[in-house]
Amino acid sequence: MTMAGKVAIVTGGAQGLGAAVVRLLSEAGAQVLITDIADAAGGSLAAELGEGARFLHHDVSSAADWSAAIKAAEDAFGPVDILVNNAATTQRPASVEDFGEEEYRRIFEVNQLSVFLGMRAVVPSMRKAGAGAIVNISSVAGLVGQRAAIGYVATKFAVRGMTKAAALDLAPYNIRVNCVHPGAIDTPMLRQVTEAMEGDPVGDFCRTLPIPRQAAPKEVASAVLFLVSDGASFCTGVTMPVDGGWTV
């Protein structure tokens, strides 16, 4: 899947799944703007990848930061062909009765509002390019409920719905919009969640899955790469679980 000549933005690209997507895009020949609030990790990944990669500090919940990100990508490389809305955060484990309004608003802004702002911001650039491919990263939590995760589940279900709405709106401009729903991936986010738990409930659960383990970030990144590639030219509005059979 060659990406030669393509210009991509990957949010939350400094570590975890985002960094794996950045690496695959870069290896395939794309020029990549890595955006994140983690400046040190993002900057060092861009430096490692060389001329075809840049890093920009970008809070995805800020409309002004989105304008700056599109401008930075266009100034560095030209109109944007690919956007991967990957950045997200988790919530403090809490049931619906214990979760705070401010906590809910914060996860809504980082995980959900961000995806709307990003898709809206990139459309003019993709229309200049003549086509585009957007992949939004949801979760199995956008397909089935999870305990003690009302904010996270709400935002990830919303990302799935926004993908379908935008796929319909943007098809006339040759812009495809698809959604990837990972299961458990071995990233800093999951490690942070599991380290706060007694024992190894996540590991124990993963050993019961049809594919009985966590995914390496690259195994999910390769699904993202397919959906943004020309190989997926007839795919839009897709809900793609990459979950080892979790939701089968």
Ligand SMILES: NC(=O)c1ccc[n+]([C@@H]2O[C@H](COP(=O)([O-])OP(=O)(O)OC[C@H]3O[C@@H](n4cnc5c(N)ncnc54)[C@H](O)[C@@H]3O)[C@@H](O)[C@H]2O)c1
């Ligand atoms: N790890 C898993 O098991 C898992 C499972 C399902 C879905 N996901 C989803 O995959 C995506 C990547 O997750 P990950 O596991 O690599 O997480 P991660 O925490 O390892 O990486 C997320 C990145 O997003 C960045 N980020 C956080 N808030 C931001 C903001 N406001 N603006 C810009 N960047 C911000 C972080 O700095 C970090 O670099 C997320 O959408 C997550 O919800 C992960």
